[in-house]
Amino acid sequence: MTSRFQELMNNLEQLRLTKMSAYLPEYLDQINGKQLSFTEAMLNLTKAELDWRQGEHVDRIIKRARFPQVKLLKAFDFDFQPSVNRQLVMSFQDLAFLEKHENLIFIGSPGVGKTHLAIGVGIAACQQNKRTLFVNCHELLLRLGAAYKKGTLDRCIRRYARYDLLIIDEIGYLPIDHDEANLLFQLINARYEVHSTIITSNSELSTWVEIFQNPTVTSAILDRLVHRAHVIKITGKSYRLKQQN
Known part of the structure; x- marks a missing residue:
């Protein structure tokens, strides 16, 4: 029988919440250890997801720009x-x-x-x-x-x-x-x-x-x-x- 945790992970994957899925176990440990509140953990998880999506979005824009190489x-x-x-x-x-x-x-x-x-x-x-x-x-x-x-x-x-x-x-x-x-x-x-x-x-x-x-x-x-x-x-x-x- 699929555990609640596995069901949650599956839901995150279906919703394509890639980073939330990757970081969830770490934050659950911190919640269980009372190092973070549930709200703080969710805030950090959603920030990680948004940052990752923004990075992916920028990478797509850079790719479409057709630079011969990336130089900062x-x-x-x-x-x-x-x-x-x-x-x-x-x-x-x-x-x-x-x-x-x-x-x-x-x-x-x-x-x-x-x-x-x-x-x-x-x-x-x-x-x-x-x-x-x-x-x-x-x-x-x-x-x-x-x-x-x-x-x-x-x-x-x-x-x-x-x-x-x-x-x-x-x-x-x-x-x-x-x-x-x-x-x-x-x-x-x-x-x-x-x-x-x-x-x-x-x-x-x-x-x-x-x-x-x-x-x-x-x-x-x-x-x-x-x-x-x-x-x-x-x-x-x-x-x-x-x-x-």
Whole structure:
């Protein structure tokens, strides 16, 4: 015959109260030993369950954001990159820039940590339940171009425009032709003063006209990106070279 305890455990499992089920025996011992009251034990059990569910929820949001790897801001070596304003960058975790629809632009040579910082801010956004997407610039342009050819560009742009935070990585690593520049402009324009975008680039903004090969489109893109933006220039050495030494 199934004991009352086993019946309770089965009920918790059917209700998918995973952590309550896992911790219940421990708390029953504390209740029986009069170390905790029933109310205190239940409070702790429900907190454990809620914390676990929140963690699972955040993990799903992070997975959907498609980061190439998980990197936290606290793991960034600010001592190795003294040109980066630690206080400013760490303040991005409170997401005030998202509420103001401001953009972040990280500029620097390859290997200085631009993508790490962008991912770190993105992780912070996910932890606060913000819809976030990380995408390489070249991959983004391929998707936009394919949507244009299929006649679904408007729908594609609306999808990207809905994200609370869109991270576009590595603008400038590969050349961008006239048509691609126009597609990127349409996306940036759709997000302008509605949602925030993070950009990483190895090129100074003044040289973007060489990347986009169109002064008019370049000016329009920069006008919307920089209007409300924090531009963080990283002038230090490459982490990759540091690791090789």
